[in-house]
Amino acid sequence: MQDFFAFAYTPEGWAALVTLVAMEVVLGIDNLIFISILTNKLPPQHRVRARRLGIGAALIMRLLLLATISYIVAMTAPVFTAFGHPFSWRDLILIAGGLFLIWKATKEIHHSVDPEDHKDEMVGKAVNVTLGGAIFQILLLDLVFSVDSIITAVGMTEHLAIMYIAVIVAITVMLLAATPLANFIEKNPTIVMLALGFLLMIGTTLIADGMGFHVPKGYIYSAMAFSALVEGLNMLARRRTARRGGDNAGH
Template identity: 85%
Template sequence: MEFFATHFAFLSSPEGWAAMVTLIAMEIVLGIDNLIFISILTNKLPAEHRARARRLGISAALIMRLILLATIAYIVGMTAPVFTAFGHAFSWRDLILIAGGLFLVWKATKEIHHTVDPVDHEDSTVGQAINISLGGAIFQILLLDLVFSVDSIITAVGMTDHLAIMYIAVIVAITVMMVAATPLANFIEKNPTIVMLALGFLLMIGMTLIADGFGFHVPKGYIYAAMGFSALVEGLNMLARRRR
């Protein structure tokens, strides 16, 4: 009883519930980026490996976030400057965001090129998909899981001091990702134009991570507003095509 009284005291106050609901919503929104990447990457695999790769990728995201929460003092220290260059003090968080952003930009650009000019890759597409089935695909998912996990946990630390709220928010957000992964991946696969839109999202997210790493913070609201508007326009295009 003493454990619950100490760690779950926030449940007795409206402010605690408000903080938990807000953080859950924020973690779910932050998970969209991760989920889009996982959906696009796993759709390139043979059909029999896709569900397993998605489960492994999302489970790894949960494990990474829980491990990072367990080392919360170290994670907070990752925002401390490590060195200064170009007039900006870089921390380990900045370096991780820049590396992840560069990877996302490279990956999105590569996939856009494959989509726009598939003739150059006809012979290698099938072999490439099989080769990355449980090796390269899982490695790439784990790499981006790490980047998004660090950003997610640091955001959580900035929003609340209650460790229990952080754990609850992370677990709920990952559960939502697990439920939404297959429907989202199927929707992307059945609507080819959505693939290009999703790749555009990844490109924008990658550039945002790089900018954030260099100290140019772009408010998340602007990013998600742009994504929402683009999705609305694409939805209208899909409706128009079906009506025709």
């Protein structure tokens, strides 16, 4: 047990822990956006439960992956070559997850932009978006993000204790942030479109990574932060305009 927490006796170990915790929390944003959008389509009484089950499943999945870390590392070994590029199981999982994200985000964007085209399907969709269906879709993306998260952790440190702590802290942050983020997205319709755009970008990045074209995460999150800042300024401008309109109407 003492060897398991050997990192705690060195400054380098604590630095690695803080860095990995920050990295895991940032990587969890992708997963959290998807969970928020998906669970907001459920009846209100099922939303919190779906988020807790989905995030709880993400924790269990990542802990299980850490327990089989030797197999996870082996997932980066090439299994076949196509178009001059060797593909591993990790690459295939990332490509499949990216395609699923792009399909899901495109479908939701089309539904938001052209709701008239879906009037006949409204009842069917209300029935189809069930708690079980939402959990299943969350689990699919949990698998993709979990594999990427664990492989990132393995690349940053060799201490299992650091990996376990970082994963648990990141999932705890996700659990605490899930409902406030989902409520914020629900109350601000324009944020939904922005979040769906993020999912499109994340899906494209996953596919590119799986095809061997690595896009630095810093570029992705910088673009997301800038877009969120611009949308925040737009929201502030709209609120001030509405407030001035109300004051003028009062006079």
